[in-house]
Amino acid sequence: MSDHLAGGYDLAIFDLDGVVYLIDKPIPGAAEAVERLRADGTAIAYATNNASRRGADVATLLNGMGVSAAPAEVLTSAGATAALLAERLPAGAKVLVVGAEALRAEVRDAGLTPVGSAEDAPVAVVQGYGPEVGWKILAEAALAVRAGATWFATNTDRTLPSPRGPLPGNGSLVAVLRTALDREPDVVVGKPQPGLFTTAAAQAGADRPLVVGDRLDTDIEGAVGAGMDSLLVLTGVSGPAELLGAPPERRPTYVAADLSGLFRPAGDARIPATGGQAGGWRVTRDGDRARLDGSGDPVDALRLLCGVTWDGVPRSAIEAGSAGAEELLRSWEQ
Known part of the structure; x- marks a missing residue:
């Protein structure tokens, strides 16, 4: 057992945007942190609310940045949502997809039929982030939900971190339909729901997982809900002012400026x-x-x-x- 923070855990579950990379650029020190954990025998998992890429594509992206990742180590809200849809709907059921091609592919691979119009009579609408999402598909989704389709959201992150500052995330797009429909989604799958974290721990056979994230409202709240310790890094969305006002369900175990905090004494990061x-x-x-x-x-x-x-x-x-x-x-x- 090492005397540094990460040494007390057998699995590190990393969020991606704002922790490992910003959009398409790695955060300094991320690759080195992952490799040091692997060398110490700590299992690695990546859990992201971003539904615009499939797990294998995320792994390819990470490896291209110099951050080692296997497809099986990546859990996305798109994959988790498609799996839930397959559990609840009959094979071949029509699902109107709002989001990127990755989400459509996940729905298709789950044995369901992706469609793009309310006139196709979908039994469900699934909404995830996609940079090309616009009024036309949102209008179709609104019509489908009003006609009785069950509304699934992969996540409700209001923003995405970027080198230029926070950008609108899927939660902002969900808010468009929320305003138009005057109601909430029927099901939200991604963080802060604990499913991505508990699945990662089960897959790794971990007894002492640590969640590493940059958002109090998703990563940290999800970790608290899953009964897991967490490290907030200040390289993404949530900053000091937000942390000072955090309610109990959004309070991390540790805080650090960046991932180098994993390799300092736990007492130097424990909060408060x-x-x-x-x-x-x-x-x-x-x-x-x-x-x-x-x-x-x-x-x-x-x-x-x-x-x-x-x-x-x-x-x-x-x-x-x-x-x-x-x-x-x-x-x-x-």
Whole structure:
């Protein structure tokens, strides 16, 4: 058993967008982190809500970036949704597909019939992210759901991370139909539902899985729901301000700036930090107010401050007691 964080776990389940890559570019250090885990004997899995690629295509993409991956290690919301559809619908049933070709292929391989019009009388609508999704197919989906088709969503991520900032995700497209239909999807399959994580652990035969993600509302909430420890990395969507205000169901076990945190002592990443001091930072509390002093690694300050905000101190009641603290708190508001 190693003394670093990852050494306490036998499986690392990585989210992809915002953790391993941004759109089509690897995040620095991701390939090295995966290879070090493999060398240590830690099993690897990738669990993504992005339904625009199939598992084998994701593995090819990762290997092309220098991040080792086997198709069997990749679980996508598209594949999980197609499997659920096959469980609930008779063979050959018509399914109107809103999304990328990868989702249509998954539906087809599950023994169902993908269609593109409400006039085909589909018994279900499945909606996943696709960069070419537009008004025409959304209109067909709305008509099909109104006619009685069951509405499945692969996930409801509002945004996708990118080097240019957050972009609309499948949740934003689901919101179009939600507005038009004045109702919620019948079934949401991907994170924060725990299925992708529990399936990954079962496939690996893991007793101590660790979820590594960048989103509190999907990765971390899904890990909490699955009863798994989790590491939030600050390379994607959720940032310090969101973490300070996280409700209990979205609170990670650890936080780190990036995947290098996997190979540091677990105590240096555990959240919240206790004792009032961490690194060069000190937090003092006076009733419903708190004061941050010192300087050092921003993650240490974040771990300390979560200890007071998660215990009832409003973010607006945190004061800076040093120039370093003032600069840090200001940067978190941007």
